[in-house]
Amino acid sequence: MATNIAEIPVRKICCIGAGYVGGPTCSVLALNCPDIQVTVVDRNELRINQWNSEKLPIYEPGLEEIVKQCRGKNLFFSTDMAPALKEADLIFISVNTPTKTFGLGKGRAADLKFVESCARLIAEVCDRSKIVVEKSTVPVRSAASIVNVLKANTKPGVSYQVLSNPEFLAEGTAVNDLKNPDRVLIGGEESEEGKKAISALSWVYRHWVSADKIIEMNTWSSELSKLAANAFLAQRISSINAISAVCEATGADVSEVAKAIGLDSRLGPKFLQASVGWGGSCFQKDILNLVYISESLNLTSVAAYWQQVIDMNEYQKSRFGERIVQSMFNTITDKRIAILGFAFKKNTGDTRESPAIHVAKHLLEEGAFLHIYDPKVEKAQILLDLDQLDEESGISIHTDPYEAAKGTHALVICTEWDQFIVNTYDYQRMYDSMLKPAFVFDGRKILNHSALAKIGFHVETIGKRHGQSFQDHNWAGTNGI
Numbered sequence: 029m030a031t032n033i034a035e036i037p038v039r040k041i042c043c044i045g046a047g048y049v050g051g052p053t054c055s056v057l058a059l060n061c062p063d064i065q066v067t068v069v070d071r072n073e074l075r076i077n078q079w080n081s082e083k084l085p086i087y088e089p090g091l092e093e094i095v096k097q098c099r100g101k102n103l104f105f106s107t108d109m110a111p112a113l114k115e116a117d118l119i120f121i122s123v124n125t126p127t128k129t130f131g132l133g134k135g136r137a138a139d140l141k142f143v144e145s146c147a148r149l150i151a152e153v154c155d156r157s158k159i160v161v162e163k164s165t166v167p168v169r170s171a172a173s174i175v176n177v178l179k180a181n182t183k184p185g186v187s188y189q190v191l192s193n194p195e196f197l198a199e200g201t202a203v204n205d206l207k208n209p210d211r212v213l214i215g216g217e218e219s220e221e222g223k224k225a226i227s228a229l230s231w232v233y234r235h236w237v238s239a240d241k242i243i244e245m246n247t248w249s250s251e252l253s254k255l256a257a258n259a260f261l262a263q264r265i266s267s268i269n270a271i272s273a274v275c276e277a278t279g280a281d282v283s284e285v286a287k288a289i290g291l292d293s294r295l296g297p298k299f300l301q302a303s304v305g306w307g308g309s310c311f312q313k314d315i316l317n318l319v320y321i322s323e324s325l326n327l328t329s330v331a332a333y334w335q336q337v338i339d340m341n342e343y344q345k346s347r348f349g350e351r352i353v354q355s356m357f358n359t360i361t362d363k364r365i366a367i368l369g370f371a372f373k374k375n376t377g378d379t380r381e382s383p384a385i386h387v388a389k390h391l392l393e394e395g396a397f398l399h400i401y402d403p404k405v406e407k408a409q410i411l412l413d414l415d416q417l418d419e420e421s422g423i424s425i426h427t428d429p430y431e432a433a434k435g436t437h438a439l440v441i442c443t444e445w446d447q448f449i450v451n452t453y454d455y456q457r458m459y460d461s462m463l464k465p466a467f468v469f470d471g472r473k474i475l476n477h478s479a480l481a482k483i484g485f486h487v488e489t490i491g492k493r494h495g496q497s498f499q500d501h502n503w504a505g506t507n508g509i
């Protein structure tokens with residue numbers, strides 16, 4: 029007879045996938061649950077070695093301290109997957125779910141091959157019943173596929189309950205997001221066994237999350253809520269970025285408009301920071317996934333609606349690149365341009381889908397030489413992102429921002445690192461070492477533009493025309509206003 033899920037006390041947890049989600053999630057879990065042993069497994073040996081070393085594979089404020097505190101006590105990182113899975117009472121699947129690059133759904137559908145291979149491995153090695161938790165972001169109804177694979181391959185006497193428990197952490201604030209989540213979603217079957225599995229996972233979270241924040245729901249709602257949340261967040265940024273284009277064309281200031289909008293308590297102030305465009309590993313892939321699902325369900329208007337959020341982001345990134353060229357007298361061929369910031373946002377070394385990549389490629393195509401500086405991104409990663417083998421093809425990577433600025437015509441801010449703000453950097457020193465006229469293109473709206481203009485910089489930013497007066501605009505043709 030199969031073991032009853034209710035009889036499974038959660039003493040040991042195994043997480044497959046030691047990435048941006050698996051690593052921080054399990055570290056915070058281990059910190060808060062000293063009574064639970066957590067083992068994070070990954071087939072990537074280098075990554076596991078890094079988790080076991082002094083220099084972790086990812087940069088995340090506050091993470092190193094937690095790992096140091098728990099590692100070797102109740103937190104372990106290993107490539108030896110089978111024993112860790114066998115021993116575990118509860119297994120998180122936290123592997124990557126990238127956009128498919130070939131075949132049916134190419135460029136849009138999520139590739140679930142890694143999730144499926146986890147399910148196959150679990151069924152192959154486990155000889156007692158377990159709770160399997162889908163933490164990766166997946167299309168709606170993926171849990172059904174996991175159940176199918178497990179059932180078809182399961183050993184006699186073994187049963188599984190599959191739960192959906194999507195992760196909402198944002199990079200750069202992952203530790204705080206995990207310690208103080210807005211909500212924890214747990215989706216599961218409505219059967220008795222399903223409810224018991226939900227209670228078991230809920231019990232784990234209750235070690236540090238209050239009961240009112242743990243929300244139980246049906247599996248499909250939980251899976252869809254994750255895609256919907258990311259789509260809504262990205263939509264807000266695309267919306268303010270669309271308004272930023274109107275601001276640049278009319279003389280309105282997008283910061284003022286964002287403030288005015290955000291003061292409406294129904295809208296709130298967050299995620300209204302106009303920018304060079306949003307990046308990161310998930311927004312684009314998850315919205316593409318939502319678009320694909322909608323199309324598959326013949327919901328073509330729904331698909332077109334969400335596709336527009338991505339199209340607006342592409343437009344914003346291209347618009348910024350074109351503005352740099354136009355401002356610099358319509359040519360940047362052989363000009364030197366410093367890119368400050370390469371990560372997709374501050375406080376992370378992650379460059380996946382970073383808008384900086386798009387901007388850098390645009391400038392390279394126009395014939396510029398790039399000096400690139402980011403406080404956390406490794407040189408090899410930047411070269412890889414720009415499809416370069418070395419620094420000879422018009423790119424030099426710097427470890428010092430002043431060296432990066434030296435001899436350039438322009439500074440381009442692509443990431444909102446705190447250290448880039450005027451009080452931290454000596455922009456006079458940069459200006460003195462640059463060619464004139466010296467330009468600043470602030471793709472993140474973080475700099476003190478009037479202070480830079482006083483130094484002598486020509487400043488351009490998102491959603492605002494620099495130095496524009498009311499008389500500058502030729503109002504003819506705008507509906508006679």
Ligand SMILES: NC(=O)C1=CN([C@@H]2O[C@H](COP(=O)(O)OP(=O)(O)OC[C@H]3O[C@@H](n4cnc5c(N)ncnc54)[C@H](O)[C@@H]3O)[C@@H](O)[C@H]2O)C=CC1
Pocket residue numbers: 044045046047048049050069070071072075122123124125142143145146163164165166195196197198199309310
């Ligand atoms: N990065 C983020 O901030 C967030 C990501 N997510 C979702 O979480 C999931 C994981 O994302 P990341 O951690 O960023 O991915 P990642 O790429 O950093 O890490 C995934 C890890 O899984 C490992 N892996 C893949 N298949 C495996 C297998 N069969 N056996 C063992 N290891 C395997 C890979 O080697 C890799 O180290 C994705 O579905 C993503 O959409 C959700 C919320 C936030």
Ligand SMILES: O=C(O)[C@H]1O[C@H](OP(=O)(O)OP(=O)(O)OC[C@H]2O[C@@H](n3ccc(=O)[nH]c3=O)[C@H](O)[C@@H]2O)[C@H](O)[C@@H](O)[C@@H]1O
Pocket residue numbers: 165195196197198199200258261265298299300301302303304305306307308309310311372373374
């Ligand atoms: O599923 C995921 O991977 C995660 O995706 C995002 O997190 P993340 O991509 O790490 O970072 P965000 O803070 O959302 O920023 C995404 C991008 O939008 C940009 N952004 C953000 C906010 C804003 O107002 N303006 C803006 O341009 C950021 O600079 C960055 O490039 C979501 O915020 C998380 O809740 C989610 O778990």
